[in-house]
Amino acid sequence: MKIITCALFVFLASSIVVTGQKKVYDIATYGGLPNGDITQALIKAWKAACTGRYPGRIFIKKGKYRMGDVQLKGPCKARSIEIYSDGTIEAPGDIALMHGAPQWIRVEYVNHFTLAGHGIFDGRGPAAYHHNTCSKNVNCKMLTMNFGFSFLNNSVIRDVTSKDSKNFHVNVLGCNNIAFKNIKITAPEDSPNTDGIHIGRSNGVRIRNTQIATGDDCISLGDGSVNVLVEGVTCGPGHGISVGSVGKFKHEEPIHGLTVKNCTISNTMNGVRIKTWPAEPGTISITKMHFENILMKNVSNPVIIDQEYCPWNQCNKKIPSKVRISDVTFKNIRGTSGTKEGVTLICSAGVPCQNVKLSNVKLTYRGKQVVAKCANAMPIVKGIAPACQRARRGAAAA
Missing domain, CATH: 2.160.20.10 (Single-stranded right-handed beta-helix, Pectin lyase-like)
Structure with a gap:
């Protein structure tokens, strides 16, 4: 009886370890190195994490990186996905290189998503603000936002910095139970349409302990x-x-x-x-x-x-x-x-x-x-x- 009990305990313990594992996807293994362009590396890491068996963490270490617009889309097989960045990531300053994307970084149709770390996401807005003509033209073309979080459930954005977006910094659409904690948003006082966090058609959005300095x-x-x-x-x-x-x-x-x-x-x-x-x-x-x-x-x-x-x-x-x-x-x-x-x-x-x-x-x-x-x-x-x-x-x- 004792032997059976011990065997059962070992089985349950090992099951807890397995289900609690989080697999790490270091973008360096996908070619994402400091001082380089990590667009494809992040897309590849996301695909691997999204289709993975266990909860995944995409890791970006300290350093400076360049990145074009990316769409990180679910639904995912993994129960949860985290992007943890300690790097400084820069968007293209030239709006033509954004390919008309509504957001530089789009995360869509995911449950239990987390964006964390002490990284800086620099939209390089000052290079593009002069293209904003909305004060003169009611049919103006909107510039690219830094982040778009759409149709996410039970998700968290914490500790990161959004800097100098070309348009809104964060657009939240169709989300349920999403939290923003201890983030920093900054843009020049005279920057046009640089709303910090814009919320639309979402339920249960919580914004806590956050610093926002913008032009809108x-x-x-x-x-x-x-x-x-x-x-x-x-x-x-x-x-x-x-x-x-x-x-x-x-x-x-x-x-x-x-x-x-x-x-x-x-x-x-x-x-x-x-x-x-x-x-x-x-x-x-x-x-x-x-x-x-x-x-x-x-x-x-x-x-x-x-x-x-x-x-x-x-x-x-x-x-x-x-x-x-x-x-x-x-x-x-x-x-x-x-x-x-x-x-x-x-x-x-x-x-x-x-x-x-x-x-x-x-x-x-x-x-x-x-x-x-x-x-x-x-x-x-x-x-x-x-x-x-x-x-x-x-x-x-x-």
């Missing part, structure tokens, strides 16, 4: 974003943390369940913002937005709902937005504003905002409390918060 929104939520948590983020420079813009297209999906808390926003154009287009067909709802414990440092527009969002005057503000905004809370917002109007609530004349709460909003401009400008909104005030003054702006003032 640090974090932006597109349509279909549900159950999103932003916590411990440092944002600035840039345009702040934004919901939207939405309402421009007819078949958008509702945005529901955002919590932004314990964040610091410094020297940005906006702080926390909801923005929708006027004069457009979108009729979705934006509900359950909660902003709490946020420190503003010299932010031009710390708290803002703007349902007349119309960059470069590409729309008609006289026609109200059809997007419905409700159940929005701004709580324990403190710090300094770069303008006297530290709170701006410009809602739609067609569908006024419902159940907007201001609780302990303590913002100052040159030592004095800021004022609030409101249109088509009657916020519920608790504690200290600026009282609303009537705004006179386009459709919202009608």
Whole structure:
């Protein structure tokens, strides 16, 4: 009986070791060496890991590398795949060498994916920013983003740095349960459209303890974003943390369940913002937005709902937005504003905002409390918060 028991124990123990193994795929074995181009090496390593029997780790050691656009696609046979990079990887500066790819590094249709390490992914944006013509041309061609994470489940991005993307740094689409932890995103303050993390049609996105400094929104939520948590983020420079813009297209999906808390926003154009287009067909709802414990440092527009969002005057503000905004809370917002109007609530004349709460909003401009400008909104005030003054702006003032 003892012999059988011992044999059974050895069998179970060996089974645990086997199922817990992680096979390492060093890109050096696929020809990916420092100071060289690792495009094909990474593609080959991914194919081997994706079709492998055990969970896989693709390893990129310290050093400088060049890499063209890559598409790393599942579904995979391996239960999980990790890319662990300690290297500095540079994209082509010439946009022609990106072959029109929407993202430089695309990871799609994978469960249990991890991107980790202390590596830097340099999009070499300054070489391409002059090609961005979106401020003059509504039909402009979008430049390549650094990362695209699409249709991933139960995945983690941690510790890496995204530098100088040509467009958005990270685009999240169709993902479920994806976490960003302790990452760094950086681009020049004047770089166009370099949003840090853009989320669309995803459920359960968590962004924690992350530093973002860009030329556009640090974090932006597109349509279909549900159950999103932003916590411990440092944002600035840039345009702040934004919901939207939405309402421009007819078949958008509702945005529901955002919590932004314990964040610091410094020297940005906006702080926390909801923005929708006027004069457009979108009729979705934006509900359950909660902003709490946020420190503003010299932010031009710390708290803002703007349902007349119309960059470069590409729309008609006289026609109200059809997007419905409700159940929005701004709580324990403190710090300094770069303008006297530290709170701006410009809602739609067609569908006024419902159940907007201001609780302990303590913002100052040159030592004095800021004022609030409101249109088509009657916020519920608790504690200290600026009282609303009537705004006179386009459709919202009608």
